[in-house]
Amino acid sequence: MSAAREMLCDTARAVFAEAVTAGIAPVEEAGFGLLLVPETENGFGGDWGDVNAVLQIAGVVVPDLPVAELIAGEALQPAATVSLMAGAMGQALSLSIDHVNTRQQFGRPLGKFQAVQQSLAVMACEVRAVEAAAAALASRLDAVRLDVIAADFEIAAAKLRANRAVGVVAAIAHQVHGAIGFTEEYDLHRVTVPLMRWRGAHGNDAFWAARLGRQVAALGGRGLWKAMTARGA
Amino acid sequence: MQGFALYPFDPPGDIAALRADLRAWLAVNQPQGDVVAQANCWASFDAGFSRALGAAGYVGMTLPVRYGGGDRHPLERYVVIEELLAAGAPVGAHWIADRQTGPLILRYGSEEQRERYLPGIAKGELYACIGLSEPGAGSDLAAVRTTARETPDGWRINGQKIWTTGAHFSHIMLALVRTEEGSERNAGLSQLLIDLDTPGITIRPIIDMAGHHDFNEVFFDDVLVPHGALVGERGQGWKQVTAELGLERSGPERYLSSHALLVALIDAAGPDPAPELATLIGELTAEMWALRQLSMSTAAKLAAGEDPMVEASVVKELGNAFEQDMPRRVQAIVDSGWDDEDDLAKLLRALLIASPSFSLRGGTREVIRGIIARGLGLR
Ligand SMILES: Cc1cc2nc3c(=O)[nH]c(=O)nc-3n(C[C@H](O)[C@H](O)[C@H](O)COP(=O)(O)OP(=O)(O)OC[C@H]3O[C@@H](n4cnc5c(N)ncnc54)[C@H](O)[C@@H]3O)c2cc1C
Numbered sequence: 001m002s003a004a005r006e007m008l009c010d011t012a013r014a015v016f017a018e019a020v021t022a023g024i025a026p027v028e029e030a031g032f033g034l035l036l037v038p039e040t041e042n043g044f045g046g047d048w049g050d051v052n053a054v055l056q057i058a059g060v061v062v063p064d065l066p067v068a069e070l071i072a073g074e075a076l077q078p079a080a081t082v083s084l085m086a087g088a089m090g091q092a093l094s095l096s097i098d099h100v101n102t103r104q105q106f107g108r109p110l111g112k113f114q115a116v117q118q119s120l121a122v123m124a125c126e127v128r129a130v131e132a133a134a135a136a137l138a139s140r141l142d143a144v145r146l147d148v149i150a151a152d153f154e155i156a157a158a159k160l161r162a163n164r165a166v167g168v169v170a171a172i173a174h175q176v177h178g179a180i181g182f183t184e185e186y187d188l189h190r191v192t193v194p195l196m197r198w199r200g201a202h203g204n205d206a207f208w209a210a211r212l213g214r215q216v217a218a219l220g221g222r223g224l225w226k227a228m229t230a231r232g233a
Numbered sequence: 234m235q236g237f238a239l240y241p242f243d244p245p246g247d248i249a250a251l252r253a254d255l256r257a258w259l260a261v262n263q264p265q266g267d268v269v270a271q272a273n274c275w276a277s278f279d280a281g282f283s284r285a286l287g288a289a290g291y292v293g294m295t296l297p298v299r300y301g302g303g304d305r306h307p308l309e310r311y312v313v314i315e316e317l318l319a320a321g322a323p324v325g326a327h328w329i330a331d332r333q334t335g336p337l338i339l340r341y342g343s344e345e346q347r348e349r350y351l352p353g354i355a356k357g358e359l360y361a362c363i364g365l366s367e368p369g370a371g372s373d374l375a376a377v378r379t380t381a382r383e384t385p386d387g388w389r390i391n392g393q394k395i396w397t398t399g400a401h402f403s404h405i406m407l408a409l410v411r412t413e414e415g416s417e418r419n420a421g422l423s424q425l426l427i428d429l430d431t432p433g434i435t436i437r438p439i440i441d442m443a444g445h446h447d448f449n450e451v452f453f454d455d456v457l458v459p460h461g462a463l464v465g466e467r468g469q470g471w472k473q474v475t476a477e478l479g480l481e482r483s484g485p486e487r488y489l490s491s492h493a494l495l496v497a498l499i500d501a502a503g504p505d506p507a508p509e510l511a512t513l514i515g516e517l518t519a520e521m522w523a524l525r526q527l528s529m530s531t532a533a534k535l536a537a538g539e540d541p542m543v544e545a546s547v548v549k550e551l552g553n554a555f556e557q558d559m560p561r562r563v564q565a566i567v568d569s570g571w572d573d574e575d576d577l578a579k580l581l582r583a584l585l586i587a588s589p590s591f592s593l594r595g596g597t598r599e600v601i602r603g604i605i606a607r608g609l610g611l612r
Contacts, residue, residue: 001238097609117606121550124605128547129523135239136526153522160519205516210508213515217506221496225319228522229252 005053008046012054016061024065033070036146048141052083052134059087063194075148078159078202079137085162085198086134088191089127092173095188096120100176116176123172126165133158140232153231156212159203166199240537242529244308251309255316258289263322268576269583271321271493275486276447278402279323280358286324287357291317292331296339300351307536311485311529318489329399330354332484333477334361334407338426341465341473346426350405364394364408364427364451365474372600374409375419375471379453381410388412388425388463390433390456398594400436400449403429409470412463422470425462432456443586476540481595483531483545487552488524490591491559491584495521497577498563509566517562520555524548543608546601553592553601560584 001009015030035051037043044050051071058067068080097120100111110116137151137158144150170192174181181188199205219227262285264270270277286292294310296302314332317324324331335354338346353359370376379392390410400406406427413421429436433456438446465473495517502510528548534541560581569578592598606612 093609097611100611111611114603117611118599118602120609120611121602121605124609125547125551128544129527129551132239132526132530133523136523139239156515157519157522160515161523164516164519206512209512209515209519211515212518213506213511213513216514216518217499217502217511218504219499220504221498221500224495224499224518225492228525229315 005050008050009053012057016058019062019065027067035071048138052138055080055083056087059084060091079155081198081202082134082137082158082162086130088195089130089169091191092169093123093127096173096176119172123169126168130162130165133161156208160208163199163205166195170195239530240533242533245306248312251312252316255313259320269579270323272580272583273490273587274321274323275328276325277323278325280326282323283326283357292327292357293335293355296335296351296355300347301355311532315485318485319492321493326360327357330359330361333481337477345461360403362397362399362403362406364397364406366396367393368395372597377409377411379410381412381425387457387459390453392453394451396448397451398448400451409474412467419471421468423467424464424470424473426464427458431458479542479545483528483548485528487549488521488555491556494580494584497580501577513562517559524552543605546604550601556591557588560588
């Protein structure tokens, strides 16, 4: 990560922490609405890579505040949601790892049991896939200067992949937590409930699958590979 | 784990031209006809194709020029193999030699071994197989019992390997053997490069459930190979093998083996697909796209000299699941008779039957998940 982006993330973490109790006002005051505005127009001049990094933090700390709406317009909300989801899934995984390494049953930490290890490995794969999808979507959006038509394939693929991961990630996170994860007090629902909501927001699985499927069908069987390689690397 | 970023996939040179040249070459040189050979195509043997591919400079690409290689960047090779796999080209004959044996000989081998084997590998004419598994050593590879004793004349090998893919057509085997008497588990193991025409070696076919002869049993009965057959350091076999396994797990073959079926599905669905077909194509495409990003990022990390053991395992785990899921889901919604002779039906049948092996070869699903769990800090 570039030094500028590191600094941006540090600021985001501090401001979002304040926003947990204060609401969206400190986020607005800190100028996050100007993240994508060019420097020539007195904005921050950031790119979608920056937005992706900031929204991954927002997805963990302030999932219920309209940070994505503050930063980007309607057409970019599906892409923004992928970043929120990637952040929330990363947090669900971290909480789960910490929990199974500390909670003891049968005289040892849960993380020593192979069944638990295998579940968390499955979950980690899903999280990695969504993080990769968010990052790849960001490079595409930046390459086409946020033209959502030019990035339609990647937006559809990334949002669909993120949606499909929700079922696995939320289910395993709750399973390995046991009853404590089902309480209001414990932090897990602060990411899993938003994940459930985001799966249906800005296009559920059926919506994006149909859209992407029709787009690919129009390319023809061999056309898929040609299109995919022409769009990046 | 958090903040995981994609490692930039930045091969040198004109990658669009590299793809275009290879596609033009394939249009002329790829054998047409057998659509089933396009599925799981890194198991499709075609010596003529391998030789032509080598002559065209697409085998041993990363090996130094002085050994007949092309001195190309590993990510240029990556682009070439993803094109070959997406096209369903029959790369099985030279696959293992090109992917892992060649690079391993370059890294750990003696000068004599490099000069002896690398030029043939780069020509696409010298084939290799991997001698790891034994009847008593599957997932538990450290249970290897085949021995090699050092004598004044060389190494004397006794024991048995099993499930050895391609042993019947390969010229050499890179075998993991126990060189230190009385050693246990992962200590005392070494890698030997064995010419398979050495007296005392018996290779017996094992026919798989698809009716194919791909893997074999290999018996060693007092086989004598020269001192120079040792690869790398004596007693360091375990370390060398685990590094090698990392290399083989994250390649594009982990999600492109079944690409021919997706192609056939899309073509059968036509430009205006029924809703349930559009949905399936969309879901499969999204998964393939995400896997491609993960695989490219892992390859870039490997090329930069890092050791992305966990990422490589993630690619294998997700790729295996994707490729096992695909034929099942296609069968669930496409009306296709088991014995139908159209491309889609033939591919479907072949991949339904082949796919159980995907999460066995190269490390089982359970072993791979164990590696990921360890990477997460569990255990
Ligand atoms: C098509 C194909 C090609 C192959 N090619 C080669 C080759 O070229 N060279 C070579 O050396 N080998 C090859 N193999 C062998 C392959 O590496 C082994 O099949 C694999 O390592 C598993 O060993 P096994 O078959 O003995 O199964 P086992 O080790 O007996 O395992 C059976 C099942 O038990 C599970 N299991 C085992 N131990 C544990 C544990 N501790 N915890 C949880 N679950 C466990 C496994 O995951 C698996 O599901 C090939 C296999 C196939 C199918």
